[in-house]
Amino acid sequence: MRSAKDFFRPLAVGAPTPLTQVPARPSRVIHFFDPSNPKMAAKVPGMVGTVDVLLGNLEDAVKADSKEAARAGLVEIAKATDFGQDTQLWTRINALDSPWALDDLTTLVTEIGDKLDVIMVPKVQGAEDIHYVDRLLAQLEAKAGLTRPILVHAILETARGMVNIEEICGASPRMQGLSLGPADLAADRRMKTTRVGGSHPGYLVRTDPVDGDITGARATAQQDLWHYTIARMVDACAMHGIYPYYGPFGDIQDVVACEDQFRNAFLLGCVGTWSLHPVQIEIAKRVFSPSAEDVAHARRVVAAMGDGTGAVMLDGKMEDDASLKQCLVIVELAERLSQTDPALAELYADARGATPPVDPPTAPAAREGAR
Numbered sequence: 001m002r003s004a005k006d007f008f009r010p011l012a013v014g015a016p017t018p019l020t021q022v023p024a025r026p027s028r029v030i031h032f033f034d035p036s037n038p039k040m041a042a043k044v045p046g047m048v049g050t051v052d053v054l055l056g057n058l059e060d061a062v063k064a065d066s067k068e069a070a071r072a073g074l075v076e077i078a079k080a081t082d083f084g085q086d087t088q089l090w091t092r093i094n095a096l097d098s099p100w101a102l103d104d105l106t107t108l109v110t111e112i113g114d115k116l117d118v119i120m121v122p123k124v125q126g127a128e129d130i131h132y133v134d135r136l137l138a139q140l141e142a143k144a145g146l147t148r149p150i151l152v153h154a155i156l157e158t159a160r161g162m163v164n165i166e167e168i169c170g171a172s173p174r175m176q177g178l179s180l181g182p183a184d185l186a187a188d189r190r191m192k193t194t195r196v197g198g199s200h201p202g203y204l205v206r207t208d209p210v211d212g213d214i215t216g217a218r219a220t221a222q223q224d225l226w227h228y229t230i231a232r233m234v235d236a237c238a239m240h241g242i243y244p245y246y247g248p249f250g251d252i253q254d255v256v257a258c259e260d261q262f263r264n265a266f267l268l269g270c271v272g273t274w275s276l277h278p279v280q281i282e283i284a285k286r287v288f289s290p291s292a293e294d295v296a297h298a299r300r301v302v303a304a305m306g307d308g309t310g311a312v313m314l315d316g317k318m319e320d321d322a323s324l325k326q327c328l329v330i331v332e333l334a335e336r337l338s339q340t341d342p343a344l345a346e347l348y349a350d351a352r353g354a355t356p357p358v359d360p361p362t363a364p365a366a367r368e369g370a371r
């Protein structure tokens with residue numbers, strides 16, 4: 001364990017000073033591409049500005065004999081591309097127990113460290129994995145003369161990683177966030193599924209039999225296999241001031257279920273998700289941006305709550321300090337997204353115009369009468 005006084009000191013002489021807060025940049029959609037695939041690589045420059053994050057993937061989904069080509073391809077793309085202010089460049093390196101991880105880190109930080117915002121580390125098992133990457137990154141940053149620390153994002157995709165989730169989140173000031181890795185996590189937990197994310201028709205609840213007739217018609221409802229895991233991840237991230245993300249949704253054609261899964265994660269507190277195919281980009285951007293209706297309602301509550309204390313009635317519902325805090329989450333997110341997304345800025349400005357007038361705060365005497 002490091003002393004609190006040392007936590008924000010660089011881990012190598014000449015390395016940049018660690019950040020005390022994770023920059024709050026939009027990351028609704030983390031778009032994966034394989035830098036060794038010429039067709040995908042060619043599309044990357046044209047995607048700048050259309051996604052919040054472009055992620056050059058070096059790990060799973062890149063063939064073993066293409067690992068070096070993917071790494072070299074990413075270096076080439078990063079050097080040749082201006083990512084502008086609104087699109088970040090991330091990478092997913094190979095697993096720390098693979099023969100490629102060390103070369104991934106060494107090459108990427110020394111060659112394109114000034115362009116890389118976040119390094120995603122797969123199959124993180126505990127704080128020791130983050131400590132290893134943390135020190136190595138500091139040495140490489142010092143060697144490369146970087147002035148800004150590269151942040152670290154861990155994928156939650158082993159049972160051990162789940163058990164150690166809090167210590168992973170708090171292992172380094174570099175920690176930017178966590179993503180759910182449902183495919184590897186399902187395998188590691190020995191879940192009996194064969195899908196990449198999403199739920200399963202066999203995971204359901206059924207209503208009780210009527211008059212003891214167990215064979216009669218009984219409604220069932222499919223449940224979310226990932227509810228516990230996502231909720232756990234959201235709490236751990238919130239506690240440590242870092243960001244939670246859904247991960248891959250592998251059924252590219254089922255855009256409807258993809259949207260549902262993303263929305264569940266958004267409602268539970270995730271800030272973004274991965275897109276594996278261009279068709280998932282707009283879904284992710286739409287779902288992880290609050291709706292105009294929610295923003296308009298949240299603004300009404302903020303206006304109605306005045307100094308933020310006490311209770312008021314709005315549309316027949318009680319609002320108070322706690323519901324105000326929820327509304328502020330929505331309003332602040334809308335304002336942040338408006339700074340980088342002109343279409344959302346317009347949408348949310350229109351929502352302001354459409355906002356119905358706020359009822360005057362209910363006077364204590366009137367509230368008495370309403371009881």
Ligand SMILES: CCC(=O)SCCNC(=O)CCNC(=O)[C@H](O)C(C)(C)COP(=O)(O)OP(=O)(O)OC[C@H]1O[C@@H](n2cnc3c(N)ncnc32)[C@H](O)[C@@H]1OP(=O)(O)O
Pocket residue numbers: 032033034039040043057060061183184196248250252275276277278
């Ligand atoms: C499960 C655990 C994990 O680790 S998930 C993360 C790792 N997996 C990935 O990163 C997968 C990334 N995506 C892909 O490899 C492809 O999208 C897969 C799913 C294989 C589908 O590819 P394909 O059969 O070519 O799709 P398609 O014919 O519909 O493509 C249409 C055009 O779009 C392109 N495209 C496809 N995916 C991307 C992408 N991620 N980024 C940029 N471009 C993409 C295709 O190359 C194709 O281009 P064109 O029209 O032929 O010029």
Ligand SMILES: O=CC(=O)O
Pocket residue numbers: 060122155157180181182183184185196247248
């Ligand atoms: O890497 C992602 C996963 O689901 O596994």
Ligand SMILES: [Mg+2]
Pocket residue numbers: 060122157181183184
């Ligand atoms: Mg995985």
